[in-house]
Amino acid sequence: MPLKPIxxxxxxxxxxxWRGVLQEGDELExxxxxxxxxxxxxxxxxxxxxxxxxxxxxxxxxxxxxGIEKWFLEPQLNWGAKHESxxxxxxxxxxxxxxxxxxxxxxxxRAEVRSVLSDVRTLDVADLHTLLDRPDIKPPVVTPEGxxxxxxxxxxxxxxxxxxxxxxxxxxxxxxxxAEYTIRRAGESDLARAGELTxxxxxxxxxxxxxxxxxxxxxxxxxxxxxxxxxxxxxxxxFGLVGLALLGREPDLWTIKLxxxxxxxxxxxxxxxxxxxxxxxxxxxxxxxxxxxxxTDRNRAMFAIYKFADFTQVGGNDDELLLEHRxxxxxxxxxxxxxxxxx
Amino acid sequence: xxxxxxxxxxxxxxAARLRSLEDNENILESGLVNSLLLxxxxxxxxxxxEVEVADxxxxxxxxxxxxxxxxxxxxxRSGMVAAIASGGPEHS
Numbered sequence: 324m325p326l327k328p329i330x331x332x333x334x335x336x337x338x339x340x341w342r343g344v345l346q347e348g349d350e351l352e353x354x355x356x357x358x359x360x361x362x363x364x365x366x367x368x369x370x371x372x373x374x375x376x377x378x379x380x381x382x383x384x385x386x387x388x389x390g391i392e393k394w395f396l397e398p399q400l401n402w403g404a405k406h407e408s409x410x411x412x413x414x415x416x417x418x419x420x421x422x423x424x425x426x427x428x429x430x431x432x433r434a435e436v437r438s439v440l441s442d443v444r445t446l447d448v449a450d451l452h453t454l455l456d457r458p459d460i461k462p463p464v465v466t467p468e469g470x471x472x473x474x475x476x477x478x479x480x481x482x483x484x485x486x487x488x489x490x491x492x493x494x495x496x497x498x499x500x501x502a503e504y505t506i507r508r509a510g511e512s513d514l515a516r517a518g519e520l521t522x523x524x525x526x527x528x529x530x531x532x533x534x535x536x537x538x539x540x541x542x543x544x545x546x547x548x549x550x551x552x553x554x555x556x557x558x559x560x561x562f563g564l565v566g567l568a569l570l571g572r573e574p575d576l577w578t579i580k581l582x583x584x585x586x587x588x589x590x591x592x593x594x595x596x597x598x599x600x601x602x603x604x605x606x607x608x609x610x611x612x613x614x615x616x617x618x619t620d621r622n623r624a625m626f627a628i629y630k631f632a633d634f635t636q637v638g639g640n641d642d643e644l645l646l647e648h649r650x651x652x653x654x655x656x657x658x659x660x661x662x663x664x665x666x
Numbered sequence: 667x668x669x670x671x672x673x674x675x676x677x678x679x680x681a682a683r684l685r686s687l688e689d690n691e692n693i694l695e696s697g698l699v700n701s702l703l704l705x706x707x708x709x710x711x712x713x714x715x716e717v718e719v720a721d722x723x724x725x726x727x728x729x730x731x732x733x734x735x736x737x738x739x740x741x742x743r744s745g746m747v748a749a750i751a752s753g754g755p756e757h758s
Contacts, residue, residue, distance in 0.1 A: 493683045494698050592700035624705045630724035631704055651726070 326459040329444065330418045332364055333409055334395070335427035336375035336382060339448045345377060345385060353389050354448075361394045363455060367462055368469025370416060370476065374399045374408035374425070376432075396476055405432050406439040416476070424460070426451065464536075466516040468563040478560035479587075485559070500557040502591060502660040506566075506600050509550040514539050516564045517552060520583060525621040527594050528583040529614060529629070547572055551666055553597050555588055562588055566597045577605045579614035582625075594628045596660055602632070602648045604666075612648040613637070670715065671736040677710050678703075678732065689732045704729060711735065717742040 334340050340357060343349030364371060371394050375382060379400040386392040397415040399408030405427075413420045421442035427433050433445040446454065454460065462469060482500075489496045509517060514536045521533040534542075542548045553566030565588045569581035579601065584593040605612035614634060616626065618641075629646055639645035671689060679687050682698050693699040699707070707729060711717055717739050728738040 491683065492698060493681075493703075494700070496683075497700070590700075590702045592702055595701040626721070627705050627708055627724055628701050630721070631701060631726060631729070633726075636721075 327421055328462065329369060329424045329457075329460045330422035331370040331372060331396075331412065331416055331424070332454075332460075333412055333423055333425045334371065334373045335425070335429065335432065335448070336373055336377060336385075336400075338428040339426060340373070340391070341385070341389070345381060351385065353391070354451075357451075358391065360451070360454065361391065364460075365394060365473055366470055367460070367465055368472040369460060370396055370473055372396050372398060372412045372416075374405055374412065376402055376405060394473075396473065404435065404439075406436045409436050409440060409443060426454070464515040464519075466519060467512070468516050468519075471561070471563060475560065475562065482557075482559045497591065500559070502555060502557045503663060504593070504596050504660055505554045505556075505663045505665075506551060506597065507554075507665045509539070509543050509552045509567075511540070511543075513552050513564060514543070517550070517567050520564070520567050520585060521581070524583045524585060525619070526586055527589060527625050527628070528619075528622050529579065529625050530581050530617045531619045531622065532581055532617075534581075542569055549666070551601075553584070553593065555591065555593060566593055568597060568601060570601070572610075575610050577601070577608075577610045577612050579612070582614065589624075592660075594625060595632055596662065598628065598632045598634075600662060600664060602650065604664075605648070606650075614646045614648075615639070616644045616646050617642065618644070668736060668740070670739050671732055673715065674707075674710075674735045674739070675732045677714075678707065681706055681710075687732060689736075691732070692730050693732075694726060694730050707735065711739060715739050 337344045339354070341351045341353050343351040345351065361371060373386075373395045377400050382400045383392065383398075386395070397412050399411055401408065409423060409425060410420060413423055419442075420440045423443050425433065425436055425443055425445045426448055427445065428448045430447070433447070436443055437445060444459075468475070486496055489499075517539055518534060518536045525531070539550060543550045549568075549570040549572060551568045551570065552564050553568075555562040555565045562585070565585040567581065567583050568579060571578040571580055582594075582597065584597060602612050614629065616629065618626065632648070633650050634646040634648050636644050637647040675687055675689070678684070678693065678699070681703055682693075684698065687693070708719060708724070712719055723738065723742075727734060729735055
């Protein structure tokens, strides 16, 4: 079985990121070539953090002095056990400890972390030259979302803080975010992320079908299909590509064969936005809109979104339903979002 | 005022961070509730109020206000009571 990809590298500081020990007043020197590594990992979409048993304020000063503090999310600088720091990083980043790699010069610290969190991978900094060649760290395809992953994380942190501090209904908070959806035909450069979404999205996924980049490209070029992507931006930044739809087109009948939206934007009602847009377009073309739907043990939320968007079952069997859009009067408001739709 | 209505109202008020909510206020048309919240309400009805929502019951009219949700829950529950009173679901 292939190793789980590493989503975050956790760096020790003393004698790892820099040579020397901060608290002993050593003259510190940043490790040669390490900034190139920070930059490469960041470009691949691998997040980075630090865990060091150290004084927080003087560490932060030192990181800023070297100009490298920007690379690290949720730094853990304290005198507690290192496994606690590592666990906290996983929690804050909302990833499993089995997608972490700790790089530390101290064999005791590496063993301490593994003794409690046995699924954390560790690397002696003496072997740092092997890091970028590890099969579990370099993504097979680098997506634009991967390149922006650290920034998206920071944007989302500000978004969550703003929501916590917002006094008033959630609907007003969402309205104040200035959400802007773009729905357009997929381009060639969208295919890697689109394929990734079909694999990674379980809950908000109408059919659960996965496609390779080559298959998606064939649909993109086909006259009888539309492959559409949806992007979302708000005043805190861009989520990148968050939705995907594959539509089979006959003159009077459009059939959705795949519709999904990333769980990262679940609270924004993105699924409804995409579905309503398709319904609207179909209606303007005088076409009936249908959708295939395959129940899985994870996608009931998507089924509810269809039902609440006035889709009703017209055929199929228990495994694979055929739903049809039959619009009625009142529908939930989409007033908090703007939709730019070149398609 | 029924206990169900109170629990439904409390849940929506908390989930949508409202100050108050009238029983007949249409939460869908007013934009207070988006599709995620609808799904949360659905989970709340199933898990906390212990009423199973069949696919056919996933309908705006059952979920558009506190009063509508309460009526739906009470209908579903009395359906269950009736089934028990008549000897439970058919086995034949």
